[in-house]
Each structure stands twice: as structure tokens, then as C-alpha cells.
Amino acid sequence: xxxxxxxxxxxxxxxxxxxxxxxxxxxxxxxxxxxxxxxxxxxxxxxxxxxxxxxxxxxxxxxxxxxxxxxxxxxxxxxxxxxxxxxxxxxxxxxxxxxxxxxxxxxxxxxxxxxxxxxxxxxxxxxxxxxxxxxxxxxxxxxxxxxxxxxxxxxxxxxxxxxxxxx
Amino acid sequence: xxxxxxxxxxxxxxxxxxxxxxxxxxxxxxxxxxxxxxxxxxxxxxxxxxxxxxxxxxxxxxxxxxxxxxxxxxxxxxxxxxxxxxxxxxx
Numbered sequence: 001x002x003x004x005x006x007x008x009x010x011x012x013x014x015x016x017x018x019x020x021x022x023x024x025x026x027x028x029x030x031x032x033x034x035x036x037x038x039x040x041x042x043x044x045x046x047x048x049x050x051x052x053x054x055x056x057x058x059x060x061x062x063x064x065x066x067x068x069x070x071x072x073x074x075x076x077x078x079x080x081x082x083x084x085x086x087x088x089x090x091x092x093x094x095x096x097x098x099x100x101x102x103x104x105x106x107x108x109x110x111x112x113x114x115x116x117x118x119x120x121x122x123x124x125x126x127x128x129x130x131x132x133x134x135x136x137x138x139x140x141x142x143x144x145x146x147x148x149x150x151x152x153x154x155x156x157x158x159x160x161x162x163x164x165x166x167x
Numbered sequence: 168x169x170x171x172x173x174x175x176x177x178x179x180x181x182x183x184x185x186x187x188x189x190x191x192x193x194x195x196x197x198x199x200x201x202x203x204x205x206x207x208x209x210x211x212x213x214x215x216x217x218x219x220x221x222x223x224x225x226x227x228x229x230x231x232x233x234x235x236x237x238x239x240x241x242x243x244x245x246x247x248x249x250x251x252x253x254x255x256x257x258x
Contacts, residue, residue, distance in 0.1 A: 006170040013178035013212070017185055020205045024189045024198070031197075035204060042182065042208035046234060049175060049212075049219040054234035058211050061238040065204040065245035072197035072252055108184070115177050131229075133217070 009048040016041030023070070032070025039063045175216020182209030196252040203248055207241020 016038045023034035039062035047055035090101060137145050186206035193199035211234045218230020 003169060006174070009170055009174065009178070013181070016208060017181050020182065020185045020189070020201070020208075023201050023205075024185070024192055028197075031201065035201065038205065038208060042212055045175070045178060045212050046215045048170075049215045051215040051218065051231045051234055054211065054215050054231045054238070057235035058208070058238035061235075061242040062204050062208055062211075065207070065242045068242075068245050068249045069197070069200045069204060072200065072249060111180070112177075115173050115180075 005048050009045055012041045012044040012048065014041075016045065032067055035066030035070050036063055039066050172216065172220035175212055175219065179209045179211075179213030179216060182206075182212060185209070196248075200245065200248045200252060203245045204241050207238055207244070210237045211235075211241075 019034045019037035019041060023031045023038065026034060039059060042062060043055045043059035046058055090098060093101070183206055186202040186209060189202035189205055190199050193201065214230055214237055215234040218234065221230065
């Protein structure tokens with residue numbers, strides 16, 4: 001792809017991420033519109049990748065999901081403005097939560113560095129197709145995949161138990 | 168400036184991280200449900216990117232269909248989530 005399409009792709013993706021963040025932290029009145037913009041940005045990003053069928057289906061599906069989710073009323077009219085900010089939430093959180101947040105931030109930095117400067121970025125042509133990825137995940141790395149799946153199951157179970165106790 | 172395989176994967180990862188952030192940050196079911204379409208959008212961009220830059224060209228149509236399927240799955244999950252949230256509000 002040439003530079004124009006690359007710029008269009010990154011602009012559309014940035015628009016989708018910004019709109020999603022606006023829907024998350026913005027007022028409730030913004031939610032449906034911001035999610036619609038997110039769906040439009042994501043579909044345009046996919047269209048730039050020459051996947052026009054997926055872009056069309058994605059626009060209709062994600063747009064419908066945006067209208068559905070954006071139209072939900074919040075109980076008691078609780079808005080994001082009444083929730084504590086990130087710094088205050090971090091300061092008042094439990095030590096395990098603080099350690100998890102710092103670890104997640106560190107992992108994000110490592111992943112961004114690996115994608116921008118690592119061997120993965122230096123050799124983009126070796127990215128396999130979906131068939132090869134499936135063979136690698138369910139054949140060669142099946143044990144590792146099952147270990148990750150078990151870890152995720154334990155993590156989400158712990159999360160649901162913790163949230164249930166807090167309520 | 169050109170687009171390589173890392174671009175769509177990073178973009179998809181950003182959207183997925185934003186979806187996880189929505190699930191963790193939301194104080195109500197309505198806010199947490201925002202994560203579903205955002206997660207589906209991230210997965211769709213990632214799959215479409217893998218399909219576009221795949222080593223073997225025969226995967227192109229498969230990747231497109233899988234990306235479309237992910238988007239429809241996101242809509243289905245959102246329908247279920249919205250129904251669950253409305254049922255919870257009625258109680």
C-alpha cells in the first residue's frame with residue numbers, strides 16, 4: 001500500500017480509538033454517536049485493507065451494536081463525571097490492583113516497542129496466513145495455547161468472584 | 168511511509184485494549200457493554216490485516232469472511248448484553 005492509503009488507515013484507526021474513548025469517559029449523551037463514529041472508523045480501516053465485504057458487514061453490525069448499546073439508560077443517571085479520576089482510583093486501589101496496573105502498563109510499553117522496533121517489524125513478509133496461524137496454535141503450540149487459556153479462565157473467574165464480593 | 172503487517176495488528180491491539188479499558192472502567196452495565204463493539208472492531212481490524220498481508224494469497228477471502236463473522240458476533244454479543252442489562256434494570 002502506498003503512503004496515502006497508510007495515512008488514511010492510521011487516521012481512520014485513530015478516529016475509531018478516539019471515538020471509543022469518548023464513548024467510555026464522555027457524557028452518556030455522546031455514547032451512541034461516538035460508538036457510531038467508532039464503527040465507521042473501524043469499517044473504513046478494514047476497507048483500506050481491501051476487505052470491502054468485511055467493511056460493509058462490519059459497518060452494519062458494529063453500527064447496530066453501537067445504537068443498541070448507546071441507547072441503554074444508566075441506572076440513577078450516574079455519569080462519568082461523578083466517578084473518580086484515574087489518579088485517584090489508582091491511589092485508593094488495593095496493592096494487588098496497583099501492581100496489576102503497573103504490570104499492564106509495562107507490558108503495553110514492551111509490546112509497543114516490540115511492534116515498532118523488534119524483529120516482527122523488521123521482517124513483515126514472514127507474517128503467516130490464517131491457516132498457518134491455526135496450525136501453529138492448535139498443532140505446534142497447542143500446550144502453550146491451553147496454558148494461556150487456563151490462565152485466562154482462572155483470571156476471569158477470580159475477577160468475577162472479586163467483583164461479586166465487592167457488590 | 169507505507170503500511171506493513173504490524174500496522175493493522177497494532178491498530179487492532181489498540182482497539183482491543185480500549186475495549187478492555189471500557190470493561191474495567193465502566194461503573195454501570197450500560198458503560199461496560201461499550202466494550203463489546205469495541206472489542207469486535209479490534210478483532211475485525213486484526214483479522215483483516217492478517218488476511219491482507221498473509222504469506223499465501225489463498226487466505227484472502229477466508230480472512231474477509233472471518234472478519235465479517237467477528238463483526239456479526241460482536242453484534243450478537245451486544246444484543247445479548249443489552250437484553251441482560253435491561254432485564255437487570257427491570258428487576
